[in-house]
Amino acid sequence: MAQVMFDPSLQQDVRLRLFERMVILRRFEKRVYDLFLEGFVKGTSHLSIGQEAIAAGFGEAMQASDWTFATYRGHAHTLSRGVEMAPVMAELMGRVGGLMGGKGGSMHLTSVDHGMMGSYAIVGAHLPIAVGAALSAKYRKSNQVAVCFFGDGTTNIGAFHEALNFAAVYDLPVVFVCENNLYMEYTSIHDVTAVEHPAADRAASYGLERIIVDGNDVSEMYRVAQERLQWARAGQGPSLIEAMTYRHNGHSRADPGKYRPDTEVAAWMQRDPIPAYRRRLELEGVAVALLDEIEERVAVAVDEATEVAKASPPPPADLAWRDVWSDGGWQWRS
Amino acid sequence: MAELSYREAVYRALAQEMERDERVVFLGEDVAKAGGVFKATSGLLDRFGPGRVIDTPISEQAILGALMGAAMTGLRPVAEIMYSDFFGVCWDIVANQMAKTRYMTNGQVTIPVVIRSGNGGGLRFGAQHSQSIENWAMAVPGLKVALPSTPHDLIGLFAAAVRDDDPVIFLESKSLYATKDEVADGEIVESLGRARLVRSGTDVTIVTIGAMVHRSREAADRLAQEFGIDCAVIDLRTLVPLDIGTVLASVGETSRLFTVEENPQLCGWGAEVVSIVSDEGFYTLDGPPVRITTPHIPLPAAAELEDQVIPSVDRIVEVIMKRVG
Ligand SMILES: Cc1ncc(C[n+]2csc(CCOP(=O)(O)OP(=O)(O)O)c2C)c(N)n1
Ligand SMILES: [Mg+2]
DSSP states (O other), X not given: OXXXXXXXXXXXXXXXXXXXXXXXXXXXXXXHHHHHHTTSSOSOOOOOTTOHHHHHHHHHHSOTTOEEEEESSOHHHHHTTTOOHHHXXXXXXXXTTSTTTTSSOGGGOOBGGGTEEEEEOSTTTHXXXXXXXXXXXXXXXXXXXXXXXXXXXXXXXXXXXXXXXHHHHTTOOEEEEEEEOSBSSSSBGXXXXXXXXXXXXXXXXXXXXXXXXXXXXXXXXXXXXXXXXXXXXXXXXXXXXXXXXXXXXXXXXXXXXXXXXXXXXXXXXXXXXXXXXXXXXXXXXXXXXXXXXXXXXXXXXXXXXXHXXXXXXXXXXXXXXXXXXXXXXXXXXX | OEEEEHHHHHHHHHHHHHHHOTTOOEEETTOSSSOOTTSOSTTHHHHHOTTTEEEOOSOHHHHXXXXXXXXXXXXXXXXXXXXXXXXXXXXXXXXXXXXXXXXXXXXXXXXOOEEEEEEOOSSSOOTTSOOOOHHHHHTSTTOEEEOOOSHHXXXXXXXXXXXXXXXXXXXEEGGGTTOEEEEOSSOOOOXXXXXXXXXXOSSEEEEEOTTHHHHXXXXXXXXXXXXXXXXXXXXXXXXXXXXXXXXXXXXXXXXXXXXXXXXXXXXXXXXXXXXXXXXXXXXXXXXXXXXXXXXSSOOOSSHHHHHHHSOOXXXXXHHHHHHHO
């Protein structure tokens, strides 16, 4: 993969925002991991540490009215749409101040006001749902684009194939982004997939371009995101992007990820997207002080969000009975 | 007033709602150009165009996922799942996604969808094209379930379903498509969660739904004529919401409860009705509540076998006679 070491076309403010977005995702999730080990974050949590460039690049490129559909590994995509840290943190802790009042949890982060249309915990389900949003955008001529993020493992479930065909048949404005981190939960994607590139090698089946990008290069992610969003807005139909990346942590919770060879882990740690981008910005002449200031600002924000979340009480009991139905209640008899 | 078949009522119901609200779009397999496998939607494509009446690939997850995504973003879409047996490949989207997303998101998301489907037996199609799946659907919190038994109710309940902000599983009885009834002109809108008293009676309450409504009424007529047993027949019309109030009121007068259900026995909707009446109407009962259902077996294809297992007029008469007469 050819490395573009200098990208003068990007405005400095865009570059700094890309950097800041990644730093937010990284520092937030490192805190989540600590809080999980301390017992504050309950249940489960799937971190995107190592994969931040994808969410950051798209978050920067998307318009406010565009839609994100993510998986259970959705903290990064939620924050990257501009959702505040504190309600996300509180949701992970099961507090009433959480993004969904504590009713959804880590795997279902949603903020419709930010275009974050949900995090889905059944593999593959949200691809057809994103297709439906795109159908509605096309029907209403609203110029919105649905962006759907999922993993390599998701390319082997039927819903992936149904959704791609469906989107292609009706030329719908949806961008499918496969974050190929080389593993499903604990099994290498290569062991269970008939082709080398689980997403890109299937693109031709649906008349789509074969697109593979370095998912650890945030400016490349930003570029491809802009290009594909534009493609969708121009009425050219869906795109399927395979972004090569790697998760630093295990699949979820405290999984140590022992099924991955040490050399592989070490090689990918060398390709950590955040220090790499920082080095590049420094080479491009961005002042070190400016980058340090971003790091510090984010560190303070994470501390503050943690305190706000910890101070939020558990949800009141009656919340369990709310919003089963659109009338706000749970009654099924009349 | 015009005589309309249950099949023709499907067209009229869709046309009524699509004419009224351009957010209503309709998608499914073979529904547009071909007019549907039951020929219930012929003419819709010509009237509303390919942007609103959409032929889809054989992709139930994509159809229903698209329905949900479209509903989340401002449309009020309707899908057809050809045979309700095919819900077997739909449940993730229906039960995990549509039914739960409002709740999980603390009310941020609204999913006004209607899934129409041909349900039930009587057409000799065998075990994979004859099932009554209403009990599958009502077991999932977050889904409403409607089963119209007449052309009028098909239109009125469909209109209510389209206008409702929650997901509605709308089960049309395949065996009723050819049946006809008088239907008033003009707009028809009913409400979800309101049972209909098909026949009043003082001795026995029969609670039923869908295709079984007609058999129950015929049985009630025979029981009255031949044995002097006067049966009230209640068509629940929707299982969720469940109009248990109407059932309790009737049992309060008759003191006897029978359910007539097309679904297989275990966990059929009647079990829930009997359970509530036993709890809340116990002291009004003069005898045990009795369920008349299809036995807990897959449905056979041959006419003689299928007719033997789905509740028939004869069986309903016989059971009620034996228990009450
Ligand atoms: C239908 C379904 N099957 C299995 C699971 C359990 N599961 C959760 S995450 C996961 C791995 C998914 O891998 P991938 O798509 O590569 O995403 P990643 O976790 O690597 O981001 C599995 C098997 C599930 N949630 N849904
Ligand atoms: Mg993976």
